[in-house]
Amino acid sequence: MFLKTAEDIKAFIENDKQLMFMLSQVRRLDLPDSWICAGILRARIWDCQSGFRNRTPVHDADVIYFDPQHIDYDFEQKLQQDLLKRVPGVNWEVKNEARMHVHTPLAEPYTSTTDAISKFPETATAIGARLNSSDKVILMVPQGISDLIHMIVRPTPFFAKSEDRLTVYRKRIKDKNWQKKWPSLQIKGIKTCI
Numbered sequence: 129m130f131l132k133t134a135e136d137i138k139a140f141i142e143n144d145k146q147l148m149f150m151l152s153q154v155r156r157l158d159l160p161d162s163w164i165c166a167g168i169l170r171a172r173i174w175d176c177q178s179g180f181r182n183r184t185p186v187h188d189a190d191v192i193y194f195d196p197q198h199i200d201y202d203f204e205q206k207l208q209q210d211l212l213k214r215v216p217g218v219n220w221e222v223k224n225e226a227r228m229h230v231h232t233p234l235a236e237p238y239t240s241t242t243d244a245i246s247k248f249p250e251t252a253t254a255i256g257a258r259l260n261s262s263d264k265v266i267l268m269v270p271q272g273i274s275d276l277i278h279m280i281v282r283p284t285p286f287f288a289k290s291e292d293r294l295t296v297y298r299k300r301i302k303d304k305n306w307q308k309k310w311p312s313l314q315i316k317g318i319k320t321c322i
Contacts (some may be wrong), residue, residue, distance in 0.1 A: 129178045131176055131277050138265040140176060141257055147172065150189060153214045157207060159193035161241045163256030163268060170253050170276065174310045184309050188219040192243045192256070196226040243287055246270035247286040249297045254284055281306065282316035287321045 131137050154164055168189045175184050191211070204222045211220040219242050224315075225244035226237070238244040241256065245268060248254045252275045256268035271275070271284055281301065287293040298318055307313050 132172060134267055134269065134273055137173065137273060140173070141265045144172065150218065151214055151257060151265070153211060154191050155259050157210070160195045162191060162193035163258045163307045164189060165192055165245055166248065166253045169255050169257055173276055174260055174279060177277060178310055178312060181188035190226050191220060192241050194225045194238070194246060199224055199227045242268055242270055244258055246284065248284060249287050249300055250281050251275040251284050261266055274281045279310065279316045280316060281313055288317060
């Protein structure tokens with residue numbers, strides 16, 4: 129099964145029991161503007177596009193939310209522990225994007241989770257998912273799905289317009305070594321600005 133549309137991606141996630149359980153547990157936290165995002169979704173989609181039968185292990189499951197009124201690192205740690213009790217064996221990373229701009233080179237404060245995800249390093253990583261009240265998947269893909277489903281890794285426009293950010297992007301590509309796991313990936317933006 130190859131994914132071609134956002135609807136395909138939603139159906140794919142809805143048929144993944146583990147992802148659906150994880151999404152349901154994040155929804156139970158009742159955090160404002162919250163999403164599971166980035167690597168865990170990207171990896172599952174790349175596995176599908178690569179025809180892999182077994183899931184590629186991922187380092188963590190990223191959960192983001194946006195609450196400028198309640199910026200508290202300890203609260204994020206408490207949420208991670210809560211999720212770990214509900215879904216053991218997952219390395220949860222919970223972050224309030226209202227404070228995370230300090231970790232992105234030369235970024236202004238984010239205005240929402242959509243703004244934050246749009247400024248992730250790679251277009252293929254700029255994806256979020258959550259459940260609506262009817263247990264249907266809602267996707268957020270501010271950079272679109274084309275690079276993700278075609279297995280193209282390139283910097284987001286935010287990262288592409290600054291040499292400092294491109295340096296971060298290039299280091300991530302080198303450190304992650306994704307082509308070893310997914311040989312058909314096409315890596316862009318390594319040598320020069322796009």
